Every structure is written in C-alpha cells, then in structure tokens.
Amino acid sequence: MKILVINSGSSSLKYQLIDMETENVLAKGLCERIGIANSNFVYKAHGQTIEQQIDMPTHEAAVKIVLDTLTDKRVGVIKSMDEIDGVGHRVVASGEAFKKPTLVTPEAMKLMEEIKDLAPLHNPAAIVGVNACLAQMPHTPMVLVFDTGFHFTMPDYAYMYAVDYSHYEKYKIRRYGAHGTSHKYVAEEAAKYLGKDLCDLKIITCHLGNGSSITAVKGGKCVDTSMGFTPLAGVPMGTRSGDIDFAAAEYIAEKEGMDVSEMLTYLNKKCGMLGISGVSSDFRDLSAAAEEGNDRARLALDMFAYATKKYIGSYAAVLNGVDVIVFTAGIGENDDKVRAASLKDMEYLGVKLDDYKNAHCPRGTVAEIQADDSRVKVLVIPTNEELVIARETVQEAKLA
Numbered sequence: 194m195k196i197l198v199i200n201s202g203s204s205s206l207k208y209q210l211i212d213m214e215t216e217n218v219l220a221k222g223l224c225e226r227i228g229i230a231n232s233n234f235v236y237k238a239h240g241q242t243i244e245q246q247i248d249m250p251t252h253e254a255a256v257k258i259v260l261d262t263l264t265d266k267r268v269g270v271i272k273s274m275d276e277i278d279g280v281g282h283r284v285v286a287s288g289e290a291f292k293k294p295t296l297v298t299p300e301a302m303k304l305m306e307e308i309k310d311l312a313p314l315h316n317p318a319a320i321v322g323v324n325a326c327l328a329q330m331p332h333t334p335m336v337l338v339f340d341t342g343f344h345f346t347m348p349d350y351a352y353m354y355a356v357d358y359s360h361y362e363k364y365k366i367r368r369y370g371a372h373g374t375s376h377k378y379v380a381e382e383a384a385k386y387l388g389k390d391l392c393d394l395k396i397i398t399c400h401l402g403n404g405s406s407i408t409a410v411k412g413g414k415c416v417d418t419s420m421g422f423t424p425l426a427g428v429p430m431g432t433r434s435g436d437i438d439f440a441a442a443e444y445i446a447e448k449e450g451m452d453v454s455e456m457l458t459y460l461n462k463k464c465g466m467l468g469i470s471g472v473s474s475d476f477r478d479l480s481a482a483a484e485e486g487n488d489r490a491r492l493a494l495d496m497f498a499y500a501t502k503k504y505i506g507s508y509a510a511v512l513n514g515v516d517v518i519v520f521t522a523g524i525g526e527n528d529d530k531v532r533a534a535s536l537k538d539m540e541y542l543g544v545k546l547d548d549y550k551n552a553h554c555p556r557g558t559v560a561e562i563q564a565d566d567s568r569v570k571v572l573v574i575p576t577n578e579e580l581v582i583a584r585e586t587v588q589e590a591k592l593a
C-alpha cells in the first residue's frame with residue numbers, strides 16, 4: 194500500500210510517497226514558488242535528486258508535475274497513479290471543528306472553509322492543496338491530519354485561557370498546540386526504543402526547531418503543551434517571541450505606531466532569537482556568533498535554554514514526575530549545547546546527561562544520552578511527521 198503525504202503552503206507544496214508495508218519513503222520533494230516566476234521543482238528518488246525550473250502557476254499544476262514524475266518511465270517509482278491508495282494532507286489548525294484525522298468529504302471541506310481564519314497563512318493553502326489533489330485523483334481517498342490533533346486530550350483546566358468564558362463559547366479561544374504529529378511520533382518511538390508500554394510512561398517531548406513546542410505526555414496522551422491558540426506561545430523561537438505579557442506588546446505597538454496586525458507580524462517574524470541577537474534566527478549562526486563573543490547571541494541562546502528548562506520543570510510537576518525526556522527536530526536533534534543547557538542542574542529531578550554521549554550523539558537514529566546513574570532517560574529521536582500523517586491516513590480511510 195502506498196500513501197502520498199502532502200504539505201501545502203501558500204506558495205509551496207512538499208510531498209512524500211511512502212510504502213506502508215516497509216514504511217520507506219519511495220520518493221519525496223518540494224514544489225517552490227508556485228504562482229510566482231521561476232517556480233522550482235525538487236524530486237528525490239532512487240538516491241538521486243532532480244531539480245528543475247518548471248512553470249507552476251497553480252497548486253493543481255504542481256500536483257500534476259508531482260504525479261507525472263512519480264509515474265515517469267525513467268525516474269518514477271510507480272507505474273500509474275492507481276498505485277496511490279490514499280493521500281494524507283497536513284493541516285495546521287483545526288479549531289474545535291476537527292478533533293481527529295478526518296476523511297475528505299464535501300462536508301469536511303465546508304468546515305475547513307469555516308475555520309480558514311484560524312491560521313490565515315496555512316489553512317487556506319491546505320484547502321487549495323486538497324482541491325488540487327482531488328482534481329487529479331477524484332477517486333482516491335484523502336484524509337486531513339491536523340497539527341493540533343494529538344493535543345485534544347488536554348484537560349479543560351490546561352487548555353482554557355482565563356478570559357471571559359463567553360469568548361471561549363463564541364470563538365473557541367483556547368490552547369490548541371501544534372507539532373502534534375511530531376510529539377505523538379517521538380513519544381511512541383521512545384516507548385518502542387525502551388521496550389516499554391507507552392501507557393506506563395510519563396514523557397516530556399521537546400520539539401525544538403524553527404518553531405519549538407514542548408509537550409507533557411502521560412500514558413501516550415497529551416496532557417499539556419507549550420504552544421497556544423496559535424504557535425506564537427511557549428518558548429521563544431527563531432523569530433517568534435513565545436510567551437509575552439500582552440500589555441508589553443500593546444506598549445510597543447503604542448510607541449511604534451503599530452496596529453494589531455502589524456504587532457502580530459512583529460511578534461511572529463521579528464522577535465525570538467532574531468530579535469534578541471540581531472544576528473540570525475538559526476542556532477548555528479547564533480552559536481558561532483556567541484563563540485566569537487557576541488553577547489546578544491549568547492543572551493538569545495541562554496533565554497532559549499532557560500525557557501525550555503522552565504517548561505520541562507513545570508511539566509514534571511504536571512506529570513507527577515518524568516520517566517523520559519525526548520529531544521527532536523532541527524535543534525533538538527543537532528544542538529548538543531542547547532540540550533545540555535536545557536537540562537543543567539536537574540539532578541534533583543533524576544535527570545543527568547552524559548556529556549560525551551550528548552556531544553557525540555549519532556545523527557538520524559534514536560540515541561540515549563543520559564548518564565548511567567540518571568533515573569530519567571534522555572533520548573534524541575529524529576522526528577517523522579510525514580509517517581504519522583501516512584499512518585493516520587491508512588487508519589482513517591480504513592485502508593488496512
């Protein structure tokens with residue numbers, strides 16, 4: 194069985210074709226600058242990469258190129274489109290309209306239209322992506338898989354904001370979280386790696402990438418997560434502020450003459466590591482600058498590790514202890530200094546890193562980096578959000 198996973202952005206479309214028997218990726222790639230001059234198509238299969246400038250005026254044109262290439266006699270990996278048993282679409286925000294992966298039907302797409310403004314940059318793109326695929330593959334089952342889905346097990350006292358309750362009732366203002374497929378994947382992989390039943394474990398999963406979120410997972414279910422109504426909340430990120438006193442934002446807006454929408458762009462794009470350091474949003478650049486003595490780069494890195502540590506500490510309290518801490522995504526998988534700083538002085542909690550194992554952690558595989566006498570296991574696990582989307586597609590479309 195083969196599942197195509199689609200992740201649509203406003204001018205991009207990422208894709209992966211996964212063989213579900215082996216869970217191997219048969220082909221993957223990216224369509225960039227859709228609807229913009231010099232569109233770019235990237236295709237990786239058979240250990241080779243093809244990159245071509247092809248005109249892609251619409252997402253539909255992009256999907257057609259993906260399908261033509263997947264079935265191409267020379268470079269393709271399947272004989273015909275009929276070999277694609279299902280398509281899984283990543284969707285960023287669900288509101289309370291969708292609490293689990295959902296089969297694409299006219300009713301579901303109508304609901305998707307209604308929640309467009311929950312993620313104005315991303316959700317409309319997902320709709321365009323689904324319609325583009327439906328136009329090419331009208332009879333193939335398709336499933337919407339939401340970044341928020343894993344977090345619906347949070348108790349009400351964890352997901353509610355202390356605002357006028359009628360605003361929750363009217364507008365569904367609450368914490369939704371993000372990166373759900375990643376948190377779910379690494380929590381399951383951690384249990385598998387340790388040979389333990391997920392139901393018996395208290396896990397804190399740290400997805401640290403361009404966007405970062407931290408989740409408390411009890412018995413395989415999310416009980417709290419650091420992102421909020423949108424991905425702006427939680428730890429400071431590449432360019433997002435993370436948690437901030439709203440009155441401080443209002444004060445800046447007042448002084449700088451920004452309206453609400455400009456303020457949100459500022460908090461999402463100009464703050465975080467970039468805003469503090471003035472150097473970059475990328476942790477590799479920040480580390481290099483800090484080593485050269487740039488004090489604001491040092492400060493940004495310290496703030497990130499401190500915020501991560503605070504979430505880990507508070508989730509240990511929420512979970513009544515912790516058995517496993519997992520690091521994943523670009524920073525979590527690659528930056529040993531961030532991992533070490535985030536877990537510094539946590540011996541009281543039973544967390545102790547092995548400095549050598551942490552610094553020499555192999556890439557692309559599950560690795561254990563805690564000291565021999567650490568009660569808590571600390572794992573680095575490469576995330577695989579596409580595989581979770583593919584698995585959910587098989588399950589929801591009842592393809593297995």
Ligand code: ADP
Pocket residue numbers: 401402403404431474475476477522523524527528
């Ligand atoms: P996203 O999927 O949210 O775009 P990723 O999970 O790919 O983000 O993470 C990207 C970030 O990971 C980069 O901005 C960079 O800060 C960090 N990163 C990637 N590789 C390394 C590395 N070798 N060392 C330190 N940080 C890294």
